[in-house]
Amino acid sequence: MTVSRDELAAFADGELTGPRAREVEAALAADPSLMRDLERHRALKAQLSAHFDPIVDEPVPDALAALLRSAGDGPASNVVGFAEARERIAEKRRLPRWSWVAGPALAASLALVVLVPRGGDENEGYADARLAGLLDQRLVVEQRPGDATRVLLSFRDRAGVYCRAFSGRGGGGIACRDDAGWKLEATGEGAAGSRSEYRMAGADDAAILARAQALAEGGALDGEQETAARARGWR
């Protein structure tokens, strides 16, 4: 087995996982020259750390601290405290209220990656056939943890339209049923364009749920309500 330079670097950076990482470990054990290359990578990293890490322990210059104080958002030590605090509050606010229904779904989907049609689909702004099929049929209670795309919850918006929040491979979001199909009301970052790489789910699901909460009239549908809604084609 050969280990490319790129792969060795990725290994040194902790980017290789699973079977391939173990194969590289085996190759390293068998090949002293490969091990020397790895040591060079590690030595370089140590050299960079030794050079740059002390900066973190230096006191922050007054001018920077003053800038934050003047922004009127709390103590300077809490750096961009304004946003961090907002993040914490927002997290607290959004999760508990939905957790009674969406908690299990969130817990089961730690490494999600989602699915939203990009531009160029024949029906832009609407769920594609695969997603629409899933939104038509799948009940929240029927899902299994390993499913590639999951429906997080269903609700009715202020106009009484059925909407469903979903998350999965390639993107996540909220789709609401109208005459033409499942119209995408909100999509996760996966659909935003340039950043199409895999993402961790947690934060995105939280954002999707927060949006669902903003759109919903009343709580999430329970199993019976979902079944009834499905029988009527979500109309």
Place this chain on the structure above:
Amino acid sequence: MLPRLRRFAIGLCGNPADGDDLCQTSLERALANRDKWRAGTRLDSWMYRIMRNLWIDQGRASARRRETFVEEDAGFAVGGEGAQEAAVELSMVDRAMQALPAEQREAVLLVMVEGYAYREAAEIAGCPVGTLNSRLVRGREALLAILGESA
């Protein structure tokens, strides 16, 4: 987070004075745009992205200045060799980093110093993961070549 941002800024700029200036500009930009930060996304990535975008813009501007004032800059470097020797010794890493093209330097700092995963680093740099990876590989090879003998 500010100390880490400062480390990144100084690494990008190559010296504390310019790094702190960049840090200041970045904070000002972040504060002015605080409404654009989306709750639920990572604040640190957002701040790093603001900083690197400012730095890239500044780099373009100063590259234009350098083209105009090459003679003057060359003049400053002449003389005082003895005094410079110690400083040069101390900043081998700085000099090696400054020898890298901007995007390679950024990739090396984000992954090897700031400890971001490739995916996160690519998001901050606004490029695909593959691009980030190849910048990192080239930057690292160049650093090994420059620093390797002394390491």
